Amino acid sequence: MPPKAAKGEYIETDTGNKISRRSQIHGTQHIILGGKSIIQADAVIRGDLFRSSSSTSNPDSKSDPKPASSGNSIAITIGRYSYISRSAILRPPSRLHRGVHSYFPLKIGDHVFVGERSVVEAASVGNHVHIGKDAVIGSMAILKEFAYVLDGAVVPAGMVVPSWCVVGGVPARIVGEVGEGYGVEGAEGGMARERYRSVR
């Protein structure tokens, strides 16, 4: 990489993540980026909403600043070559667990695309998942690998989208399947490296 202008749009980390200076990332110490991921401007990533490890009895434990030493405090994991578009919101899922409102980690795999203005509260998003723009992924939803969420879909809380399935609608339901060649490098679903290269 040639040396860049000091005030570029993106900050590039050692592992090749490109993070827009205009993105809003909270709780950076609770976020893991796998490398070569892109976070565009105005994206909101709520790493500050993590599960406070020990004190389930203390409802105020969220505000209590715990050191990030315990393994439980990872809020958001994002894999390689994932792409968080403008104004997307990533928020760890939450649930009323044993009477306490607690957060669970949000795991995003490799080659994931999150469209503009989408809100993702999933429990896990598998590799090669495409989330269209203006989509809403409800709390604790699970998107398996190669799932495809159409633009404007609202995936209800707790829904499981199996691999290769296309979901759409409000509330989302399975409307079809992607072809066998989906996710092949360079074709539909396999454009993640291309996207990474195009961002500079």
Next chain:
Amino acid sequence: MSRPFPYTYISCPCANTPAPDPFRKRKSRESPQKASPEKPRLEPQLDDDEDEQTFDPRAPRSNFSLYPPEQLLYCEDCHQIKCPRCITEEIVCWYCPNCLFETPSSMVRSEGNRCARNCFNCPACTAPLSVTTAENRGGEQSDPWVLSCGYCMWTTLDIGIMFDKPTNIRTQLSKLTTEPATPPSRTRQISKTFGDLKSPLSMYSSIDEQIPPAGEGRPGNEDAAEHPQNTSIPRTYDARFAALKNFYKDQIASTTASGVDPGDFGAPFSSPNTLHRIMSIYTATRITALYGTGSKKARNKPPVMREALSASEGLSIPKADSETALIQRMASDDCGWDGLASLEQRTFQSPDARFVEDLLPLPSLLRTKRSKRCKTCKHILVKPEFKPSSTRYRIRLIALSYVPLTTLRPLILPPNTSAPLPSLSSSAAPNLDALPPQKPVQLLLTLKNHMFDPVRITLATSSVTPGRVASKVTILCPQFDIGANSDVWDEALQSATAPDRSSRTSPYEKVAEAGKVWDRGRNWTTVVLEVVPGSLPGFKAPTTTEDESDDEDNDDNIRAGLDWSGQSKDPGQQVQPDEDVLEIPVLVRMEWDSDSQTESEQGISSGGRGLGGDAGSMKRELAYWMALGVGRIVSA
């Protein structure tokens, strides 16, 4: 899923050369009026040489042949691209999309294709339901349990159903809805009170738990229990169906003489009993012809089967005023519009369900993993792993690993190279959703080879796109080679030595030249495509030259019989839907020597190759049409 520009669709040739399937014959016989519109379209194709005909991506037929490349497969024995219409599918496994558990096919056959576990969809909004406690008292998770929808907040409490255990909800629910249907022969052992309690509105799910725990008085339930109607009379639709099924099973068992296989509704013709009956039709007539009518009565006396007579057998006679009662209920204030089930909701419910209170949670429909075969040669093209959660394939012959992967993107010249062609391309990327007419656009067409053999490509397109909006297309280098998809290491080593590979910066000095490729790499080649978007009907740009209007006239003549929208009052002025989309048909012809073909099947475990004979090098060629969606032309 409509794609954003630019996109590529590949046309499967099956639309023009129909695969020999028995379906077609029958179809044409059944509906002659359906087949007749094809006639006039077939005529011109036969008139001139079919190879010469330009593929029209807008022709009504093309709707059925254009596919995104990743949906296409490739049959190695037919050497053809296979679209979803030229394959047959076989189910590999059934699984629930919610819990991702596999359901054995025997169970699917007997229980239906719905999840037998805890997976339900909301009857009101189709979102998945989750099992939660009815009352959330301070974190302790105890009975009773309900299914609740996280999307529309519907719960089974709305229809008065609660469950004792958070597991096996399906069986609990089916007990609640169908158990009263058990025929009297079986309910005899169960005491009356048990039967009373098992109305669908009863809160107790199983026989073992009907006695209410002390201190938990449920007055509503007692009302239901004391209802006189409830005694062993199936009340719900499912229960009535079960009762009728049981009744007919009994009837068949009692009336058939041999009693073989009494209730096998699934295979009525394969049972020896029915077979015997069918055979006796033929033999009996012959015997009657020979010996007269003497033995006929004794032989052919049909077994007397009675119909269901009582409600416990599944008979339901609607009351005379039941319809008016329904209407009154609909008209009453406490029902209202919100109390009525919508049509979409009712399609998945029993026919009796009219009101929101009648809606039952829907066990989720199972999904399948399917393997795919070529329809003509029956070879397996796609075979996924059996496990539902696995995304691997044992066999996957996709077209993308054979035909070159095509990508199209606008050529962006930096602003400082202003000198050569200032009019050709603006400095910024052209907005593909609003292409100005008559303004040339240069595009980069990249073809990437995934085969292990070098491929020679010939691109062909008509100079003017078919249709009324005639855009001029020029492929600056229609014939070129693409390197083999060799080891990535080769590229790395080559690029270390060869300086010409470092073309990352060079495009900025380059100018598109006719007859020269724009750029090439290990297994890809880029050529330049020059497009002059045509003007839309009703808009005449001043730059329109004489010969171009001639072209347009010709195209109008060709298109005269092709009004597919049926709403063009004034075809000269109106733009048909999507007529402003600039789609370029390109014929791709690829030639290669298939000497190392076995290597090209990476990741294919089966060695079942049909090409045992041609071990040596062999010339192959494949030609197909593709449609490049460049953009949308604006009218002004």
